[in-house]
Amino acid sequence: MEKIRGSMRRKATARQSKAEVMIAGEQLRLRLHDSKLIKDRRYHLRTYPNCFVAHELTDWLISHKEAPDRATAVRLVQHLMEHDIVHHVCDKHSVFKDAKLLYRFRKDDGTFPFNTEVKVFIRGQRLYEQLILGRSSILQVREELGVAYQRSFPGCQMIDWLLQNGEAESRRQGLELCRALLEHGIIQHVSQKHHFFDSALLYQFCINFRRRRRLAELLNDSDGDGVGGTGGAAGAEHHTQDHLMLRRRVTCQELLSPGAPFIKKVLTVVGDAVGWGFVVRGSRPCYVQAVDPGGPAAAAGVKVRQFVYQVNGQCVLQMDYRTLTRLVMTSPLTIVLEVMEPLD
Incomplete structure (x- = not known):
């Protein structure tokens, strides 16, 4: 029975990851329509409706801080292509190219696979x-x-x-x-x-459909690090965006060593109808990667770059993000976080 439950949990986790890609892709599609980046375009005497130009999207992702550089932006869109969210208008290219090529969201041309x-x-x-x-x-x-x-x-x-x-x-x-x-x-x-x-x-x-997704989360997920209701990505030192967030890799031993440049804070977060309003990343230790400015976590004083030390009195330094996410999601409405914040 336990093996069956474990198999069900693994399948559910994989499907949640797929769901996160679909949500992020749809949120991006709507934003691009609002920005007028998606529109009818002519190419070789033919009009293609609801398209975007690849290099224009790359520019947009960087200018809107969804990607730190062009290489990361290309990886993001390629991830969407691999999940049948985006495709080349003629399906001639299975690889996203940062060039004057036309691409389209499958939801805009009715080719999305409704399985x-x-x-x-x-x-x-x-x-x-x-x-x-x-x-x-x-x-x-x-x-x-x-x-x-x-x-x-x-x-x-x-x-x-x-x-x-x-x-x-x-x-x-x-x-x-x-x-x-x-x-x-x-x-x-x-x-x-x-x-x-x-x-x-x-x-x-299991899924907060209303949470605004950052596209960088998709890369963390594709590298096997996942995204949850409170977020998460193990092995954060391998990701450019995480480098920018943390500045450098910090170990549990460093956090606990005497005289370490960190200060502990105890914060009480009272969740609302949507959740707690923060995203965690990393693994041993996990840290706060994003905070909803209007959410409960921000009101309690939760900030990015804080390391999560305890949740409701339980030490979580050795947890990966999946375990920490489950702990938070199955907690009472009010959670008490003990965090460690860099002094600089």
């Missing part, structure tokens, strides 16, 4: 938005085995909601939908111990 995985993802995103915006949302702070979980819901109450809102025609159909959402990494049991059941067991959405 089962994508359909479940889109359904999950739509349900998430409806639940978040609902006046009497079933996503609430609830307890299971003495532990409080934010934005959680009992399985039976979710099925009730699906029936009441016309999202399912029967309890069996609602159960099948929720099991598909769990299998594709959209929702999970709060402690990841159970599949989905029409019962009082508590579940949560």
